[in-house]
Amino acid sequence: MQKPHILIIFLLLLPAFLVAQQDSIYNNDPTQYLPLGMEKARHEYRKPIGKKVDEVRVHPPNWWVGMADPVVEVLIYDQDIKSFDVKLSEKRGVSLRNVYRVENPNYLFLEINMAPGTQPGFIDIILTNGDTQRKYPYEIKARQQDEARVQGIDASDFIYLLMPDRFANGDYTNDSFDDMLQSGIHRGKMYFRHGGDLQGIVDHLDYLKELGVTAVWLNPVLENDQPYASYHGYAITDFYQIDKRFGSNEDYKVFVEKCHEKGIKVVMDIIFNHCGHKHWFIADIPSEDWINPWPEYTPSNFRSAVVPDPYASERDKTYLFNGWFDYSMPALTLKHH
Numbered sequence: 016m017q018k019p020h021i022l023i024i025f026l027l028l029l030p031a032f033l034v035a036q037q038d039s040i041y042n043n044d045p046t047q048y049l050p051l052g053m054e055k056a057r058h059e060y061r062k063p064i065g066k067k068v069d070e071v072r073v074h075p076p077n078w079w080v081g082m083a084d085p086v087v088e089v090l091i092y093d094q095d096i097k098s099f100d101v102k103l104s105e106k107r108g109v110s111l112r113n114v115y116r117v118e119n120p121n122y123l124f125l126e127i128n129m130a131p132g133t134q135p136g137f138i139d140i141i142l143t144n145g146d147t148q149r150k151y152p153y154e155i156k157a158r159q160q161d162e163a164r165v166q167g168i169d170a171s172d173f174i175y176l177l178m179p180d181r182f183a184n185g186d187y188t189n190d191s192f193d194d195m196l197q198s199g200i201h202r203g204k205m206y207f208r209h210g211g212d213l214q215g216i217v218d219h220l221d222y223l224k225e226l227g228v229t230a231v232w233l234n235p236v237l238e239n240d241q242p243y244a245s246y247h248g249y250a251i252t253d254f255y256q257i258d259k260r261f262g263s264n265e266d267y268k269v270f271v272e273k274c275h276e277k278g279i280k281v282v283m284d285i286i287f288n289h290c291g292h293k294h295w296f297i298a299d300i301p302s303e304d305w306i307n308p309w310p311e312y313t314p315s316n317f318r319s320a321v322v323p324d325p326y327a328s329e330r331d332k333t334y335l336f337n338g339w340f341d342y343s344m345p346a347l348t349l350k351h352h
Contacts, residue, residue, distance in 0.1 A: 041201060048206045049243050050197070056242075056292050056343040058312035063119035066299040068094040073140070076255055077154040080133045086112060089125045091140065091151060092296070096123050099142035099149070108133030109155070117302040129155065166280050168230050174282065175228040177216070179236055179261055180246040185214030189260050196242040196293060206244045213262040213270045220277045231274060232282035236261045241291045241343060248284075250291030250344050289344045297345060307337040307346040314338050315346070 040050035049055060072092040097120040103111050108130040115124040125140065135157040142149045168174065184190070190210045191198045200210040213236065223231060235248035238258045244250075248258070257267045271281050290297065300306065315338030321327035322335075339346045 040199070041204065041207075045203055045205060047204055053243060058309070058342055060308060060310065061297070061300045061303075061306070063117065063300050063302050063305075065095065065120040068092065068121055068299075070295070071151075072295070073151050073153065074255065077156055078127075078129070079156050079158045080129055080135055081131075081158050082129070085129050085131065087127050087129070089127055089140070089153070091123045091125065091142075092121055092299075093142075093149065095120045096142055096144075096149070097121070099123070099144045099147075101125060102141050102143075103127070104139040104141065106133075106136060106138045106155075109138055119299065119301045121299060122301045163275070168280060168282065172229045172280070173227050174230045174232050175223055175226070176232045176234075178211070178234045178247060179213065179216060180209050180211040180234075180248075182211045183215030183219050184210040184212060185216070185218045186212050186262070189262065192259060195240050195260070197245065206246070208246045208260065210260075212260065213257075213266050217270055217273050220273060220279065223279065224277050228279060230280035230282055233284060235284045235286055236267065237285070239291055241293050244343070245291065249286055249289070249340070250293075251286060252291045252294045254285070254287075254290075287347065288349060289340045289346045292343045292345055304348050304350075307339070307348055309337075309339070312339065312342055315340060 040052070041047065042051060072090070074090045074092075075087070078087045078089075097116050101111060101114050101123065103109060110128045110130070111125060112128045113126040115126075116122075117124070123142070133155065135155055138153050138155065140151040140153050142151075187210070189212055190200050190208075197208065199207075201207040202209045216231070216233070233248075235251060236257050237248070237251045238253035238256045239245035239248055239250045240252040240258075241250045257264050261267075262270070274281050297306070313334070316331060316334040318331050318335050321331045336349070337346060
């Protein structure tokens with residue numbers, strides 16, 4: 016007479032049991048490269064056809080007055096804006112110098128001049144096409160004038176290069192996010208994330224100081240929202256945001272301030288020769304030559320010795336400069352247009 020009750024209890028517990036027994040993304044190999052069930056990124060030839068815009072973007076998101084070069088190039092990404100006319104709201108010292116249009120109809124590139132003496136404030140970037148008008152507020156900020164912020168390095172510096180994900184975990188609440196393409200940490204896997212962050216470095220500045228470190232150089236800490244093997248930071252998907260698994264943009268400022276308080280300089284590593292294949296402008300590429308086009312995947316030969324070598328072969332130079340870093344890291348075209 017008790018068996019039906021046992022069956023009912025088992026059926027009630029079954030959903031929780033199934034959740035607990037979900038397939039793992041890990042195997043028993045410490046050198047596992049991909050989560051189980053995932054394929055490596057495939058090489059494809061991308062065309063600037065103009066896809067549906069999921070998020071309007073204006074990059075860089077702001078600029079500063081008093082820069083050595085008064086011209087900033089601003090990228091606007093919005094649906095079918097190629098044929099729109101462009102003007103700026105009036106502000107003394109600010110003028111629109113050039114507008115560049117590319118194959119993809121979702122892009123405009125603007126050259127905005129900020130003459131000496133321009134005051135901080137906001138302008139509107141105004142696009143019009145017939146009766147349709149779109150406005151993008153754009154902030155021009157004042158530069159910080161503290162000369163001690165930019166100290167420079169020389170031969171007397173002891174520079175400590177570290178990989179933030181592998182250094183120290185100071186904040187366990189930012190280890191993983193469900194809205195990012197890779198989730199979870201596993202310190203037993205060399206290609207998966209281990210959980211280190213900016214706070215972990217701040218917590219160990221005394222240790223670095225005791226070593227005699229005068230400058231700390233981090234692997235890139237900008238967003239790498241990639242599905243696998245981006246712990247190193249070189250597959251950037253947003254050039255304006257710190258990866259939230261390391262912290263925030265504000266956390267990075269605090270990190271720099273804490274380093275300076277200890278007499279430690281900071282070297283920021285930013286990569287502009289390649290990016291992650293999940294970067295939004297790779298998904299909807301502005302022009303055919305935005306990345307180095309290859310009919311099939313062609314990696315870099317990494318033979319950097321050819322740069323100063325007057326006798327180096329052109330083939331070696333081509334593969335060094337134009338080859339991709341990895342399937343998941345397309346090489347951005349560095350030629351001047």
